[in-house]
Amino acid sequence: MFDLDLRSRDPIYQQLVDKFKELIISNILKQDEQLPSVRVLAQQLTINPNTIQKAYRELESQGYIYSVKGKGSFVDATAQVENRAALKEIEGELMKLMKEAMFLGLDKSDLKKLVDQAKEESGGGIAND
Template identity: 45%
Template sequence: MITIDYQSRAPIYEQIVERFQMLILKGVLRPDDQMPSVRSLAVQLSINPNTIQKAYTQLEQQGYIYPVKGRGNFVSGTGKLAEEKKEAFFQDLDELLHYGKELGITMEECRSFIEQSYRKEVEHD
């Protein structure tokens, strides 16, 4: 479910946060599903439980999960989160397109690149 890239420069807790965000946004983990316990995930990944706890705290602060005292952590509803992520994506894309236009990249070049890139992603899924 979660894998760690030890070659990455990203801290382990950030990798965990990113992986869970994607699992939640893709619907693999649904609202009110229970998250793995801190201890069990730490054992599974062979890392310190404090690292898992730090990731879970960040996920909670971002609204992806919520704690239930004595029962663990659960996935929050994702509708608003997905919309926020999409909005941020399109804002970033808008900035990139503006930058590309300044570099002289045509709309047709952008369209062609996006289509090729999207096809590659679909093949990998």
């Protein structure tokens, strides 16, 4: 389920956060689906439970999951809803990257192909786009 790179410059908790986001965004983890418990995931990945807990706290603060005391952590329904602040930030980053790509010779049709490929790989995105 998780490929952690212990040699990566990214902290392990950040790798977990990124992987969970990817699973949620690509709809592999569905709304209200329960995540593995901290203890079970720590045993499976042979890493410190505090690392898992830190990743779960980060995901919760970003709105991807929610916790129910005594029950565990679940994929948040609002993770499927637009997060306007995060989207604005991503739009800014995308704009900067697209300008750089066009400067380096990528044309509009190549960019469109990349957008289509990203949409296909992410499961289609929002229904009304």
